[in-house]
Amino acid sequence: MTPSVVAMTIIFGIILVGAITGVYAGFRRQMSLEQWTVGGRGFGLVLIWLLMAGEVYTTFAFLGASGWAYSRGGPTLYIVAYLTLAYVVSFFILPRIWEAGRKFSLHTQADFFQQRYGSKYLAALVAVVGFLFIIPYLQLQLTGLGLIVQIASFDAISRPLAITIAFIVVAGFVLSSGIRAVAWVSVLKDTLMLVAAFSIGIGVPYHYFGGIKPMFQALVQAKVQHLTMPGSTATMGHTWYISTVLLTSLGFYMWPHAFCSVFTAKSGNTLRRNAVIMPLYTITLPLLFFVGYTAILVTPGLKNGDLALLSTVRKTFSPWFLGLVGGAGALTAMVPAAILILAAGTLFAKNFFRPLFAPSMSDAGVARLAKVMVVMITALAMYFAIYSSTTLVGLLLFAYSGIAQFFPGVVLGLFWKRVTALGVFAGLVVGVGCDMFLIFTKHDPFHGLNAGFIALCLNLIVTTVVSATTVAEPDRFEEQVATAVAADAVM
Amino acid sequence: MSRNGVLSLLLAFVPFVAMCFSVALWDRVYPLVFGLPFNLFWLVAWIPLTSLSMWGVYHLWNRHEDSRTSPAGKEPPK
Numbered sequence: 001m002t003p004s005v006v007a008m009t010i011i012f013g014i015i016l017v018g019a020i021t022g023v024y025a026g027f028r029r030q031m032s033l034e035q036w037t038v039g040g041r042g043f044g045l046v047l048i049w050l051l052m053a054g055e056v057y058t059t060f061a062f063l064g065a066s067g068w069a070y071s072r073g074g075p076t077l078y079i080v081a082y083l084t085l086a087y088v089v090s091f092f093i094l095p096r097i098w099e100a101g102r103k104f105s106l107h108t109q110a111d112f113f114q115q116r117y118g119s120k121y122l123a124a125l126v127a128v129v130g131f132l133f134i135i136p137y138l139q140l141q142l143t144g145l146g147l148i149v150q151i152a153s154f155d156a157i158s159r160p161l162a163i164t165i166a167f168i169v170v171a172g173f174v175l176s177s178g179i180r181a182v183a184w185v186s187v188l189k190d191t192l193m194l195v196a197a198f199s200i201g202i203g204v205p206y207h208y209f210g211g212i213k214p215m216f217q218a219l220v221q222a223k224v225q226h227l228t229m230p231g232s233t234a235t236m237g238h239t240w241y242i243s244t245v246l247l248t249s250l251g252f253y254m255w256p257h258a259f260c261s262v263f264t265a266k267s268g269n270t271l272r273r274n275a276v277i278m279p280l281y282t283i284t285l286p287l288l289f290f291v292g293y294t295a296i297l298v299t300p301g302l303k304n305g306d307l308a309l310l311s312t313v314r315k316t317f318s319p320w321f322l323g324l325v326g327g328a329g330a331l332t333a334m335v336p337a338a339i340l341i342l343a344a345g346t347l348f349a350k351n352f353f354r355p356l357f358a359p360s361m362s363d364a365g366v367a368r369l370a371k372v373m374v375v376m377i378t379a380l381a382m383y384f385a386i387y388s389s390t391t392l393v394g395l396l397l398f399a400y401s402g403i404a405q406f407f408p409g410v411v412l413g414l415f416w417k418r419v420t421a422l423g424v425f426a427g428l429v430v431g432v433g434c435d436m437f438l439i440f441t442k443h444d445p446f447h448g449l450n451a452g453f454i455a456l457c458l459n460l461i462v463t464t465v466v467s468a469t470t471v472a473e474p475d476r477f478e479e480q481v482a483t484a485v486a487a488d489a490v491m
Numbered sequence: 492m493s494r495n496g497v498l499s500l501l502l503a504f505v506p507f508v509a510m511c512f513s514v515a516l517w518d519r520v521y522p523l524v525f526g527l528p529f530n531l532f533w534l535v536a537w538i539p540l541t542s543l544s545m546w547g548v549y550h551l552w553n554r555h556e557d558s559r560t561s562p563a564g565k566e567p568p569k
Contacts, residue, residue: 074518074530077530077531077534080510080534080535080538081510081511081534084506084510084534084537084538084541085506085507085510085511085541087541087545088503088506088507088541088544088545088548091503091545091548091549091552092500092503211526212526212527213523213525213526214526215526216523216526216527216528217523217526220520220523220528224520227520227528227530227531228518228519228520228528228530229514229518238514238515238518241511241514241518242511242512242514245510245511246511249511272549272552273549275545275549276542276545276546276548276549277542279538279539279541279542279545280538280539280542282538283535283538286527286531286534286535289531
């Protein structure tokens with residue numbers, strides 16, 4: 001057997017095991033909208049931890065982080081900071097989001113806005129913005145999967161074909177079993193991912209330099225300025241670092257799919273305990289940085305930094321191990337992709353199409369439309385994945401800059417009575433508009449600051465000012481709490 | 492907000508200061524610690540320290556919630 005056949009067989013074997021686990025997890029369960037999207041709201045500490053960890057370790061961490069360590073250097077450190085700090089933020093807001101979700105049987109992020117602000121237009125806007133910014137994140141996963149197959153097949157399978165295969169597997173997986181499948185495949189994915197991260201993070205520097213310490217000593221000799229900010233970039237200094245860490249750690253739980261996984265939790269306390277444990281999971285990221293840093297010395301001159309990890313693994317280890325790493329990488333793309341697609345499909349059907357165009361549609365109809373959208377959105381991301389050449393981290397940062405614009409609407413909605421639908425609507429439009437303008441006119445970073453962060457500040461100001469000048473509406477979370485308590489008292 | 496509530500917010504802010512705002516102070520290569528450049532070592536060290544802070548936050552917050560659900564004005568049952 002040639003090396004490429006060995007590696008590819010192992011990768012597809014792992015994908016197959018993942019797919020079977022997924023389909024089996026959904027087998028014999030009635031897939032109502034409630035079950036398909038929020039797993040019947042009964043996930044305890046273990047399942048919720050798996051689901052949330054499953055969302056974190058995407059291809060972005062696996063290939064993107066090592067790729068940026070390779071091509072950018074110092075600025076990559078923002079990833080360790082933002083992932084850790086995101087859990088700090090989550091401690092205070094997720095339990096409140098969960099409470100609202102439980103009380104009003106919410107399925108999606110837009111439901112949350114609909115319930116709090118009572119405006120179907122605001123909810124539809126949230127759905128559209130969420131849907132739009134999920135696409136680059138999904139594109140990231142498909143691109144990653146494409147890179148894996150390309151490298152593991154020793155360039156025998158073309159990227160477009162690889163991405164098409166990925167698309168079929170992912171869409172089939174989501175359609176058959178919903179969110180429960182995703183949580184269970186996460187078990188397989190995270191086990192493989194941990195094994196891969198530890199063995200290559202330690203093994204690669206050891207193989208070439210006899211350890212991590214000598215590797216860094218050699219790197220310091222060769223390229224000392226690469227290791228601090230702005231590294232090998234011109235614009236990513238300390239201002240960029242602070243603004244990017246703030247933007248992404250505040251934006252982390254503003255993802256539409258993050259709301260879905262919050263709603264699956266059994267209690268608010270589960271989420272708080274999660275916030276204590278989860279930071280520890282970030283510890284695998286530096287291992288992936290080690291691979292990227294080693295690659296600078298042993299695999300220099302790659303045009304695409306995102307190939308650094310895989311090229312180095314291919315060069316260092318035997319094909320079966322490349323297959324194992326590739327398989328782990330493939331699952332780290334598939335699992336998050338499935339979660340993203342699920343959220344996007346549901347958002348489109350439930351919060352955009354039905355309220356605006358087909359008010360009489362049944363829940364079953366919504367579930368059917370959501371499934372059609374699964375295919376559509378995956379195809380769209382596949383198209384972009386084949387034709388674009390942005391780095392993986394670049395894609396993620398773009399997606400975050402848009403998604404973080406939900407922060408004022410969510411957090412003020414939870415903690416400030418005076419905030420109004422009009423205020424949030426105006427803030428969101430200004431924030432997303434400013435963000436897109438700065439990015440598409442190539443002004444990111446803008447005077448050293450992350451463009452998304454500037455947009456977020458503007459958004460916050462507009463939301464606050466417009467809310468203060470419009471008539472306050474009742475807080476629809478509080479209102480219902482009062483009735484619910486009263487009903488309890490009567491009984 | 493109760494004293495415990497304020498304290499838990501302040502404690503949660505500590506990792507933000509350490510990992511984000513103070514970047515200019517620790518973003519350097521030397522001294523290498525355990526073979527890692529200083530900036531990487533600093534951030535790695537703050538991963539478990541953040542977890543530890545959150546453990547403290549969790550306990551402070553629980554006390555804060557307890558004091559909210561059983562207001563001090565009420566007579567204890569006899």
